[in-house]
Structure formats: structure tokens, C-alpha cells
Amino acid sequence: MITKVLQLNHVREGMKVAKSIYGPHGEILLAAGVSLNSFYIKRLEEMEVAAIYIEDEATEGIVINDVISEKTRIEAIKLTKECMNNIKLQSSVDVAKVNQVITDIVDELLSNNNIIVQVLEIRALNDHTFSHSVNVAVLSVITGIALGFDYKKLKDLALGALFHDIGKTLMPESILFKTEPLTQKEEEIWKKHPLLGFDILRKLPTINLTNAHIALEHHERYDGKGFPRGLSGNVISELARVVTVCNQYDKMTTYQIGQPRMKPFQAIEVLIGNSGKFFDADIVRAFLGIIAIFPIGSKVTLNIGVKGIVIEAYKNYPTRPKVRVLTDKNGEKIFPPYDIDLTDMPEICIIKVEEEG
Ligand SMILES: [Fe+2]
Known part of the structure; x- marks a missing residue:
């Protein structure tokens, strides 16, 4: 499953819902795995859902768990x-x-x-x-x-x-x-x-x-x-x-x-x-100490010029998450991507967080 948070005005038909969305009574408005169509998007707008999780290939395999069930x-x-x-x-x-x-x-x-x-x-x-x-x-x-x-x-x-x-x-x-x-x-x-x-x-x-x-x-x-x-x-x-x-x-x-x-x-x-x-x-x-300053799924630029996505965050090391590097210094896609654990690399740091959408 993935985990990219997208504000509703950036959501398009064909995108897949990654996490179920619940209504005021705990009922499922839209289940995980559903492909969005114009009807669903309109329904989400009516329910004043401001943002949803959608599936995204760059963050495939990353799961964000809630802290309570x-x-x-x-x-x-x-x-x-x-x-x-x-x-x-x-x-x-x-x-x-x-x-x-x-x-x-x-x-x-x-x-x-x-x-x-x-x-x-x-x-x-x-x-x-x-x-x-x-x-x-x-x-x-x-x-x-x-x-x-x-x-x-x-x-x-x-x-x-x-x-x-x-x-x-x-x-x-x-x-x-x-x-x-x-x-x-x-x-x-x-x-x-x-x-x-x-x-x-x-x-x-x-x-x-x-x-x-x-x-x-x-x-x-x-x-x-x-x-x-x-x-x-x-x-x-x-x-x-x-x-x-x-x-x-x-x-x-x-x-x-x-x-x-x-x-x-x-x-x-x-x-x-x-x-x-x-x-x-x-x-x-x-x-x-308990908040991920750069939560999983954040798109970040590192001081060595490469861009990637936060895939793991550690308690008490809020500024040093693990980052999956997706593009090189010139913005070219890297395949396969590789991971940098900032807790092991004191000389590398996050210098920018991209906007969603
Ligand atoms: Fe209050």
C-alpha cells in the first residue's frame, strides 16, 4: 500500500484510494483500493473531505500505521x-x-x-x-x-x-x-x-x-x-x-x-x-520527541542535491529520517532507487520539503 496525501483539489479520476475514508458515524465513505471517478470525487467534495491518501508508485511498499487501532x-x-x-x-x-x-x-x-x-x-x-x-x-x-x-x-x-x-x-x-x-x-x-x-x-x-x-x-x-x-x-x-x-x-x-x-x-x-x-x-x-517533523511520504531535497521521499522516521531523531532517493542532482530518475538513513550520515540533511499535489 502507499501513502501519499493529496489535497482534494489535486485529486483526479483514475487515482486509487490508499486508505479508507470514514464519515461522521464511523461508516466507510470510500474504501481503500477504489479507483476514483467523477461521482466519487463529487461525493468527497460534498462531504467536505479536504484531503485523501492515494496510491503512488514512488512510495510503493511504505505503510503508515496509525498509533491507535x-x-x-x-x-x-x-x-x-x-x-x-x-x-x-x-x-x-x-x-x-x-x-x-x-x-x-x-x-x-x-x-x-x-x-x-x-x-x-x-x-x-x-x-x-x-x-x-x-x-x-x-x-x-x-x-x-x-x-x-x-x-x-x-x-x-x-x-x-x-x-x-x-x-x-x-x-x-x-x-x-x-x-x-x-x-x-x-x-x-x-x-x-x-x-x-x-x-x-x-x-x-x-x-x-x-x-x-x-x-x-x-x-x-x-x-x-x-x-x-x-x-x-x-x-x-x-x-x-x-x-x-x-x-x-x-x-x-x-x-x-x-x-x-x-x-x-x-x-x-x-x-x-x-x-x-x-x-x-x-x-x-x-x-x-514524539512527532515526525518529516512524516513518511514527505517529498524532500537533500543538501547533496538529490530528491527523494521519507520512508521511515525515528523517535527522538525527528530531523534524521530514512530517505528513498528517487532523482539525482540533475533531476534524472534513479533506477533502482536507493535509501539514505540520515541517522548514519551526519553530513547529509534535508534542506527543502515540497508542497503536496
Ligand atoms: Fe478550546
Whole structure:
């Protein structure tokens, strides 16, 4: 199987889907292996799918594995949606089910001790809030593992991360889905979602104050310039400081209609540049060790003039992946291609990442 991520406006008839695409209820919209035709492309546009994985001969044989199982991810997305809808309708939340999903996420991530996050999963935009929440939970737990958190703390982190934006269920949709900039008044309303989230969570059975504080403090800044309370430094709960980093990273690297997605190395620059301001520098440092700066499938140019594709990324060596060289210095195709492992070649480095499509 391959793995090339292509934005939908670059997708053409005849291309083959490499990874199944799921809809808001976890149902398959388009299965892996299907050849795209105009009907399918139109359907993807209608579902506001911004990008898909397609098969590509240059990356044949490379597989990108998700860090949690597809089953757990779909379950978690469905459950987040169900909980948010129930809260909106003021009905009860199935806490046992929530606990099961949280346990599955933490257990699966703990059982894999060499996790490095590649390109995050592709999602239909109308499902964005829920899959974003699951992504933030997954990224937070992996960061928590890197920081040496114990099992209980990881489960608290997962739960708080999954529901960090739950206060948005009580916000008017006209504000949540507004595409133009918010007016000052609307922004004031929007800024209430951490407090609303805190109120919702602390009233739920078996959800403790630690979890609720993640929702309350996920927009606080390390330098004290955040909201709602303007807390600073370590006064902000440690779990909320983790979720803040993961939330911002996921937002920056997600496809959004009409807005280019940042590449991991660009989003990481933003995180590093804001260490000690927006973010806790120690947490950013831990986060950098678990993210592939050049994810598998990235088209790169090396300082020796050749071009290739990243085929493997290593934990804790984010700038030194393995690269399959496809063209020589003059841009001529090399056959057969050969691989350079940058961890073995300190003098060689990546100097450019090509745009997709
Ligand atoms: Fe938020």
C-alpha cells in the first residue's frame, strides 16, 4: 500500500484510494483500493473531505500505521459525538463507555513503546470537532508517556483532552461555524467555552476536578496572557499545559477548507518559537520527541542535491529520517532507487520539503 496525501483539489479520476475514508458515524465513505471517478470525487467534495491518501508508485511498499487501532479511533469519535449531543440535550452521559474508550486509548499507546506520530488521520470536515478531540487525546497521552506520567495520570489526561472543548456544545452555532473573523462581542462569548466546559464536567459523575481543570485551562498561556483566568507558569495544571500544546499542534496541522494546512516542521517552529510564552518549554521539548517533523511520504531535497521521499522516521531523531532517493542532482530518475538513513550520515540533511499535489 502507499501513502501519499493529496489535497482534494489535486485529486483526479483514475487515482486509487490508499486508505479508507470514514464519515461522521464511523461508516466507510470510500474504501481503500477504489479507483476514483467523477461521482466519487463529487461525493468527497460534498462531504467536505479536504484531503485523501492515494496510491503512488514512488512510495510503493511504505505503510503508515496509525498509533491507535482504527476500531478504537472510530469508537472514540462516535462516543465524543454522542456525549456532546447528550450534553446539548441535557441528557446523561454513558460514563462507563467513556471510561472504556479512555482505557483502550491509553492501553494501546502504552503497549507500543516506539510511537512516533506521522501525518494525522484524514477526516471529513463536518466531523471535525469530534476527530480533533480524539487527536488531541491521543497526542496528549503520547506526550504524557514521554513525560513519564503514571497510568492514572494518563487516563485523567486522556479524559480531559477528549472533552477539552466540551463547553462549545453550549455555544451558538453561528459563532462556532462562522468563517469570517468574530466580532468583539462574539469573541467574548467564544472565550467562555473553557468555563462552560468546566461547569459541565464537574457535574458529571466519576469525572474529577483534575479532568474538569483541563477544560478550564486549555486556553491559558504560560506567560499569563491567556484566558479565562490569566494563570501563568506552573499554576496552570500540568495536564492542561500538555493539552494546550497538543490542541494547538493539531489545529495548525489539520486540513481546513480554504486554509492551507501547516506542515509538521512549520507547526513545530511555531511551538518552539512560542516556548515559554504560549507553551511550557519542557512540554514542547517532550512533544518534539514524539512527532515526525518529516512524516513518511514527505517529498524532500537533500543538501547533496538529490530528491527523494521519507520512508521511515525515528523517535527522538525527528530531523534524521530514512530517505528513498528517487532523482539525482540533475533531476534524472534513479533506477533502482536507493535509501539514505540520515541517522548514519551526519553530513547529509534535508534542506527543502515540497508542497503536496
Ligand atoms: Fe478550546
